[in-house]
Amino acid sequence: MTSFFEEETTLFADLILPVPIPSLFTYRVPREMTALIKVGARVIVQFGQKRVITAVVARLHSNPPVKYQAKYILELLDEQPIVTTRQLELFNWVSEYYLCNIGEVLNVALPAGLKITSQSRIQLNPEFQYEELLTEQEKLVVDDIKKHQTLSYEEVERLLQKSNITAIIKSLVGKRAVILYEEVKERYKPKVARKIRLTSTYLTNDSLGKLATSLDKTPKQQEILLKYLSYIPVYNNPDLNQKGLDKSIFTQDDGVSDASLNTLIKKGIFEQFEIFISRFDDIPTGNMGAITLTDSQIQASREIHDHFKDKEVVLLHGITGSGKTEVYIELIKQVLESGSQVLFLLPEIALTTQIVVRLRKVFGDVMGIYHSKFSDNERVEVWKGILDGKFQFVVGVRSAIFLPFDNLGLIIVDEEHETSYKQHDPAPRYNARDVAVIMSYMHKGKTLLGSATPSLESYYHAKSGRYGLVEMTQRFGNAALPTFELIDTKKEKKQKKMKNEFSSVLVDHLQLNLKNKEQTILFQNRRGYSPYLQCEECNWISECANCDVSLTYHMKVSELRCHYCGHKEEVPRTCPNCGSSKVKTMGYGTEKIEDEINLMFPEARVQRMDLDTTRAKNAYQQIIQEFEDGGIDILVGTQMVSKGLDFDNVSMVGIFDADRIIHFPEFRASERAFQMLTQVSGRAGRRADKPGKVLIQTANPSQKLLERIVTNDYHGMYESEIIEREKFSYPPFTRLIKVTVKHIDEAVSNRAAKILAEKLTANLGASRVLGPQPPLVERVRNQFLFDILIKLEREKINFKAAKSFIQEKVIDTLTDKTLKSIQVVIDVDCL
Ligand code: ADP
Ligand code: ZN
Ligand code: ZN
Numbered sequence: 001m002t003s004f005f006e007e008e009t010t011l012f013a014d015l016i017l018p019v020p021i022p023s024l025f026t027y028r029v030p031r032e033m034t035a036l037i038k039v040g041a042r043v044i045v046q047f048g049q050k051r052v053i054t055a056v057v058a059r060l061h062s063n064p065p066v067k068y069q070a071k072y073i074l075e076l077l078d079e080q081p082i083v084t085t086r087q088l089e090l091f092n093w094v095s096e097y098y099l100c101n102i103g104e105v106l107n108v109a110l111p112a113g114l115k116i117t118s119q120s121r122i123q124l125n126p127e128f129q130y131e132e133l134l135t136e137q138e139k140l141v142v143d144d145i146k147k148h149q150t151l152s153y154e155e156v157e158r159l160l161q162k163s164n165i166t167a168i169i170k171s172l173v174g175k176r177a178v179i180l181y182e183e184v185k186e187r188y189k190p191k192v193a194r195k196i197r198l199t200s201t202y203l204t205n206d207s208l209g210k211l212a213t214s215l216d217k218t219p220k221q222q223e224i225l226l227k228y229l230s231y232i233p234v235y236n237n238p239d240l241n242q243k244g245l246d247k248s249i250f251t252q253d254d255g256v257s258d259a260s261l262n263t264l265i266k267k268g269i270f271e272q273f274e275i276f277i278s279r280f281d282d283i284p285t286g287n288m289g290a291i292t293l294t295d296s297q298i299q300a301s302r303e304i305h306d307h308f309k310d311k312e313v314v315l316l317h318g319i320t321g322s323g324k325t326e327v328y329i330e331l332i333k334q335v336l337e338s339g340s341q342v343l344f345l346l347p348e349i350a351l352t353t354q355i356v357v358r359l360r361k362v363f364g365d366v367m368g369i370y371h372s373k374f375s376d377n378e379r380v381e382v383w384k385g386i387l388d389g390k391f392q393f394v395v396g397v398r399s400a401i402f403l404p405f406d407n408l409g410l411i412i413v414d415e416e417h418e419t420s421y422k423q424h425d426p427a428p429r430y431n432a433r434d435v436a437v438i439m440s441y442m443h444k445g446k447t448l449l450g451s452a453t454p455s456l457e458s459y460y461h462a463k464s465g466r467y468g469l470v471e472m473t474q475r476f477g478n479a480a481l482p483t484f485e486l487i488d489t490k491k492e493k494k495q496k497k498m499k500n501e502f503s504s505v506l507v508d509h510l511q512l513n514l515k516n517k518e519q520t521i522l523f524q525n526r527r528g529y530s531p532y533l534q535c536e537e538c539n540w541i542s543e544c545a546n547c548d549v550s551l552t553y554h555m556k557v558s559e560l561r562c563h564y565c566g567h568k569e570e571v572p573r574t575c576p577n578c579g580s581s582k583v584k585t586m587g588y589g590t591e592k593i594e595d596e597i598n599l600m601f602p603e604a605r606v607q608r609m610d611l612d613t614t615r616a617k618n619a620y621q622q623i624i625q626e627f628e629d630g631g632i633d634i635l636v637g638t639q640m641v642s643k644g645l646d647f648d649n650v651s652m653v654g655i656f657d658a659d660r661i662i663h664f665p666e667f668r669a670s671e672r673a674f675q676m677l678t679q680v681s682g683r684a685g686r687r688a689d690k691p692g693k694v695l696i697q698t699a700n701p702s703q704k705l706l707e708r709i710v711t712n713d714y715h716g717m718y719e720s721e722i723i724e725r726e727k728f729s730y731p732p733f734t735r736l737i738k739v740t741v742k743h744i745d746e747a748v749s750n751r752a753a754k755i756l757a758e759k760l761t762a763n764l765g766a767s768r769v770l771g772p773q774p775p776l777v778e779r780v781r782n783q784f785l786f787d788i789l790i791k792l793e794r795e796k797i798n799f800k801a802a803k804s805f806i807q808e809k810v811i812d813t814l815t816d817k818t819l820k821s822i823q824v825v826i827d828v829d830c831l
Contacts, residue, residue, distance in 0.1 A: 009062050012070060013037065015055035016091070017047060018107040018115060020100075020427070024058055026065040027073045037073075040081025040088065042114065044074045054115045056083050056106060082114065082387060084406045090439055091402075096800075097438075099807050099826045100427035108428060109402030111383060113376035120180050122169065123150045128177045138172055145178065191377065192274040196261070197244035198234060199271050205235045211269065220260040224250055225269075244273065291326055300327050300470050307468025308446050313437055315416075315462040316450040318472030319712065320682025321479055321646075324450050325355060327472075328412050329362055331448065336366070336392055340409025340445065344395045345432055347418040347643060348372065353624050354646055355414075356395060363393055370396030370403065373617055398423065398432035401439060408443040411436040415643070416449035416458055417675050422831050429827045433458075452682060453675040456668075456725065459718055460732040475686070482653070482684040482692030484710040486701035500596055501588050506654050506695050507600065514604055514633055518651040518690070522593055522636045523680045525661060527610040528552035528561065529592045530585035535575035537582055542572075548779040554612070555591055565781045593656065594636045601634075609637035642680035653684045655696045662705055665776065667730050668831070670705055674717045677709050729767075731829075734791040735799065737806060738830035741772065741813075742823040746784040752819045753786035759809045760790065764802065768792060783823070789830075803828065 011029040027045055029037055037043070039057050047053050052074070064070055091109065095102040124145050134142060137160055144159055145151050156165050172178045202208050208229075215222035227250070232240050250261050264270045293301070300316065304327070307314045318324045332342050346355065348371075360367055368382040368391035385391040386404050394400055398421050413421070413433045421432040433449065440447040449458050449467070462469035475481065487503045497504040513520050532550035533542040542551040544562035551560035551569060560569040574581050585592070594608045607613075607623055614620040620640075626632050628647060635641060655677060662673040677696070685692020698706060708717045726733050741756065743749035753772035761769045772786040779785065792802055810824050 010064070011037070012061055012064060013043070013057050013073060014059040014061070015043065015045065015073075016058050016106045017045075017053060017055045017103050018110065019047070019053070019103045021103055022101050024102070025055070026070050027055075028064075028070040029060070030072050033073065033076050036079060037076055038078075038081050040083040040085065041079070042077040042082060044077065046071060046074060054110075056110075057081075058088055058102075080387075082383070082404065083109075084387075084404045086406055086442060087402065087404055089442060090435075093438060093442075094428050094430055094435060098428045098430050098828045099803055100429070104427045105402075108399055108423070111376050111379035113380035114383065121150045121152050122156065122172075122178050122180055125176055125179050128175075130175070130177075133175055134177065135171075137168055138175075138177065141168065141172065142177055191381075192276055194247040194272060194274055195244035196228075196247050196250075196265070196270045196272050197232075197241050198228070199268055202269060203234060203238040203241060208235055218260070218263075221264055224261055224264060228270075247272065291329075293326055293330060294323065294476065296472055296474055297323055297327050297330075300472050301330050303470040304331065304448065304468070307470065311466075311468040312441060313447045313449065313461070313466070314468035314470060315454055315458050316448060316470050316472070317454050317459070317462075317714070318450065318452060318470075319475065319481065320452045320679065321475040321481075321686045322452070322472040323476040324414070324472065325358060328414070328448070328450065329359070331410065332363070332393060332412070335409040336363075338409060340407050341386070341405050342393045343400060343403070343405065343408060343411045343436075344393070345398065345400060345411065345413045345421070345436060346395065347415050347420045348397045353621060359395055366390075366392045368394040368396075370394055370400040372397055372399070398430075401430075401432045401435050405443065408440060408445045410446050410448065411440050412448045412450065414450045417451045417453055417455040418643075419672075419831050422829075424827075424831075427825075429830070431829055431831075434829065453678050453714060456671050456718065456721055457732040460722060477688045479686055479688040480691055481712055482681055482694045484681070484694045484696065486706060486710065487695055487697045488699070488701050489697050490699045499600070501593065501656060502596065502600070503697055506697065509652060509693070509695060510597075510601065510634070510654070513652050514601060516651075517633075519627065519630075519632070519647065519649045520634045520652045520654065521641050521650055521680070521683055522597070522634060522654045522656070523639075523641060524588070524590050524593050524636070524656040525638050525676070526587075526589040526657070527591070527612055527638055528563075528589040529555040529595070530589060531587040532585075533560070533571070533583050534586045535577060535580055535583050537580040538575060538578040540575050540577035540583075542569075546780070546782045547777060549777050552589065553585055555595065556612075564777060588656075590636050590638060597634055597636065604633045605631065606634045606636065607632045609635060609640050611638070611640075614640065639676055639680070642676065642683060645683055646686060647683060648687050649690070650684050650686070651690050651692050653681055653692070653694045655680065655694065658696050658698045658706070659700065662703065667725075667728070670717065670721055673705060674709060674714070678712070678714075681709070729791050729793070732794070734793050735828075736830050737790040737792065737803070738827040739788040739790065739806065739810065740775075740825045740827070741786045741788075742783040742825070743821070744782050744784070746779075748819065748822065749784040749786055752813055752816075752822045752824075753788060755816070755819070756809060756813045756824070757788050759812065760788065760806065763805060764790065764792075 011034045012026050013029050014024040014026050017025055037057060037060065039060060041057050042054050043057060044052060045055050091102050091105040094105045122145060124142065131139070140159065141156055153165065156169070157163060173180060202211050212222065212225060215225060228245060231245050234241050251258050261270070265272060300318070304314050304316065316324060316327065328344065332344065335342050356369060368385050370379060370382045382391060382394060383404060386394065394403060413436050416433050423430055437447050458467065461467045485505065487505045489498065489503055492498045492503045499507060510520060530553045533553055534540065542553070542560050543549070544551050544565065544567050546567055547562055547564045549562060549564055551562055553571065554561055558571055560571055561567070572583065575583050590608050590610045594606055597604060597606050607626065609623050614623070624645065627635050630649065658677060661676060662669065664672070681694040684694055696706065705717065725731065739756065741749055741753040743752065750772070757769055757772050768791050770789040770791070772788050775785050775787050790806065792799060806826065810826060813819060814822065814824055
């Protein structure tokens with residue numbers, strides 16, 4: 001009986017497919033795979049009619065699915081798991097907490113290089129007989145397939161010198177001349193270096209001598225040999241030959257041709273071989289990392305250690321320039337020595353620069369870097385490097401949280417207040433800082449959050465004792481915090497002293513700074529030349545056709561652009577509404593500031609740093625480098641200029657439009673304004689011998705928040721804000737879930753949102769459900785949006801149950817036949 005049963009047992013695998021479907025899918029494991037397949041390995045399966053996709057094994061068992069006939073797994077890609085069980089646990093947690101599908105989590109987690117793509121190929125139908133039916137072009141294709149067995153689409157395109165060949169292929173398929181099939185391709189390619197070395201025959205001095213003479217008649221070949229020996233003195237030390245020499249050294253050389261080298265290889269004198277090399281080799285490593293910690297850094301390290309004895313999370317609140325990096329480094333070293341892994345998270349933009357170079361100097365090759373501007377191949381290398389144990393330490397952006405760690409001792413989240421840790425779109429809408437805390441917990445490790453301007457949430461947890469709190473209040477080397485000056489733009493306007501956007505005070509200081517050869521950062525948190533165009537005659541305003549926002553004027557490229565949907569238009573010469581030529585730019589962005597500086601100070605070297613100037617892979621880094629090297633006098637930028645940068649020679653920061661930041665219509669505006677303005681101010685005066693100055697232009701210098709920024713009074717800001725938050729039930733006292741309904745018909749969208757809100761209110765109560773109301777920008781990409789904001793108290797409420805309830809009601813609404821094709825997005829812990 002037993003043996004009969006065993007015979008019949010088939011293995012099934014529950015797979016995570018990287019697609020937005022709510023459940024795992026069960027596939028049948030082919031017999032020849034059963035001994036090899038493991039949880040965490042990638043497999044290839046057919047999904048739907050045509051698609052072939054990569055999936056990851058989440059579970060193996062022997063229960064066939066009830067509702068459908070399981071298909072066979074087509075291929076097993078990994079002998080060893082590439083997703084760890086800890087990761088599977090985490091993916092699950094993320095999908096449950098953020099109310100999304102686990103496939104969506106897998107999709108952001110796996111670098112594209114680990115996902116397999118399929119490519120259609122064309123082969124001849126062996127039963128095809130009617131060649132006379134083919135057109136001339138089709139015949140060409142068929143003949144070529146006969147020559148090559150199979151062709152890819154691109155090959156057919158090249159053959160016919162046409163870019164659209166689908167019609168021809170379709171016709172060929174229709175005539176049953178060819179068959180299409182999917183070939184699976186792995187995208188990741190390790191980077192290799194081609195090398196050459198002497199074959200073993202020539203490793204004795206005797207044979208080497210003879211060889212050299214024998215090449216007398218072929219001077220080019222002799223030259224190659226001598227050059228090789230000059231790099232690798234084999235006659236002194238034959239072992240050196242093993243490592244060989246880059247082939248490119250010979251082929252790049254003018255005098256020596258490829259041909260000669262190839263002849264030497266053919267003759268069996270040299271042999272070729274390849275080695276895998278790391279893609280991170282061009283970031284310098286070295287042992288110049290030794291730094292002595294200051295007393296306050298030692299003190300901070302000690303306190304962190306003490307807190308970790310009984311707390312899972314510690315918040316390091318250290319003012320800008322207090323030297324937090326060195327405290328991190330000390331801690332990372334200790335954790336690595338204990339044999340555990342470390343993950344260091346940074347906001348996207350801060351990652352390409354100084355701090356990475358600093359860390360690499362200390363940690364060298366055990367450190368992997370995970371960044372979205374890196375290629376897929378580089379990301380796969382980090383992924384595999386962690387699995388192999390090559391990288392014990394990874395510095396990365398938010399998605400690095402999904403790397404295959406199995407033994408994390410510590411996660412550091414630097415600049416923990418940064419909103420870029422939150423992914424807005426697509427799902428999973430996770431916050432990497434919060435996931436880090438959970439993940440450390442799963443690994444029984446610790447989390448260190450660091451910031452000069454902590455988020456209210458984290459500071460609240462620290463104050464209430466949930467997190468440990470460590471504060472550093474001195475800048476390194478006794479450098480002073482910058483002094484502030486608030487410039488009253490209202491007053492200057494009255495006195496007619498403003499030059500466009502520039503107050504006379506700012507202009508004077510710019511002049512002085514240029515004269516003293518000191519650097520300046522100018523901050524305007526808005527890119528483009530001006531946020532809109534307006535007609536003076538009829539008040540027409542440039543607006544996006546797809547969204548309810550004005551189109552930003554970009555002067556350099558002479559375009560109007562929508563910052564929401566990317567829509568672009570030519571700049572109208574006259575008003576499209578009334579034909580008047582009095583179309584003016586209104587408001588100002590970084591481009592205009594840059595432009596005006598160039599007019600006022602033609603001799604100054606000005607550079608702009610915003611999304612528009614940093615799209616290319618290394619652009620950001622190049623600007624930073626140039627600024628560091630003193631090649632730029634004035635750097636104009638958006639908040640990009642504030643992210644963790646450390647410059648020696650910046651003695652002044654000028655801030656435009658502080659009021660717009662402070663009065664942004666949002667409950668977090670004060671907190672954000674404090675963070676943003678403090679961070680950008682913190683770029684000034686980081687050396688003890690060069691005190692810094694910050695000039696803030698405002699129409700209302702007596703605002704309380706400005707006073708708090710000027711006096712670096714984080715605690716004051718915190719105390720007054722936290723009272724407001726409690727009073728109006730906002731985080732950290734509640735958790736916010738935003739449900740957004742979208743539809744191209746405003747009425748449908750509105751009705752659906754109202755129905756959903758009513759359903760939610762019925763159970764949650766009116767005080768917990770706000771809206772529906774349109775967001776600031778009511779229409780984006782032609783969809784009308786309505787937000788419902790749900791506030792759930794941290795205590796008292798069963799968060800999980802409440803979320804299930806919300807999800808249920810959302811599904812009800814989505815499947816309501818009277819509400820056709822609406823979309824609903826749920827954002828848990830929305831920002
Ligand atoms: P934070 O991140 O807290 O703003 P940083 O870590 O960037 O500050 O440190 C500020 C500056 O002080 C950096 O230039 C750093 O190299 C320097 N620094 C910090 N600690 C030390 C130390 N112990 N010895 C020498 N230089 C230090
Ligand atoms: Zn007009
Ligand atoms: Zn738009």
